[in-house]
Amino acid sequence: MSVRIVAIGGTVSSPSSTEMALRAATQPAIEAGAHVDVFGGEYLSDLPFYRGPGHAKDTGREMVEAVRQADALILAAPGYHGTVSGLVKNALDYLEDLAKDSRPYLHGRSVGLIATAYGDQASMSTLLTMRSIVHALRGWPTPMGATVRTYPGLFSPEGECLDDRARMQLRLVGEQSLNGAKSLQGFPEQM
Template sequence: MLIVGIGGTTRGDSATEQALRAALQAAEQLGARTRLFGGAELLTQPIYDPQDDSSRGARAELVEAVRQADGLIIASPGYHGSISGLVKNALDGLEDLRDDIRPYLEGRAVGLIVRADGPQAGGSTLAALRSIVHALRGWPTPLGVVQTGEDEQDSARLILLAGQVFDFARARAT
């Protein structure tokens, strides 16, 4: 089982990416293989341009990983009350999966993580991510994790989130 993680920021000690890494690690402990596309990788993605097919190659690795994925975990910082452009651009690139037999994120559970300084942006950013996953035909997990760095339950919630993605993927496989 492959679970693909997408998210983080370009900051070296990105708290968003740390949370994503912890969730992927929890998925590995359940027996999944994981692949991370963190802030550094997302920065190499070209800006999505619907009129430029030549940029498909530059995002092919991420798109192919998502095509193969049995589940996903997406993590964004809250930037001005919503998801960051870096993360949104990566998700825009999933338009390349439009004509697949299993288009976009169809049939896959998607765990969502938000890191923000305050709860207001945390809530609105999580809602935005859920709407995006619905648009991409994915299944947001019941639990979404919002972190502000002040809650000692953060680690436990990431483990629960990873478990929900893993369980959904296993149920679909059988």
């Protein structure tokens, strides 16, 4: 059975360190032949506030459908003022459309988490917030959550992570997301 992974994250600035970290974390899944969909900053920037002005029934449909079919997710958020950015939180709010599914929200899905920030405090508090969100959405956060301290030169222009510590964390998040997806395949739809 093939594994499907959805990666969501980024910022309004492109290319962002957050989105490059997200894409780096998808590499183990791509190398293993998994199907990977990435919804980065450009896509997220076009989403109106969930159920706010400009929101329509089909808004965000591609992302919601991809998550509906996913075995695992990888989420990456920048730490803005010590918590998840509004851009990423808004995207996660769209998962409310999965509430009445036979596999509601993130039920039975592993979720890898990445928090980026210029400082350690913001990345840690953002990671903890993301874990709480995933728990509230019935997902299974991976044991490893990456906290990536960003700085100019962290990524090459091609998106390669040039920092050994960050590269190891991102790879481990990707591997655990993939392994979690394989472990949870066949998980009961409802409990």
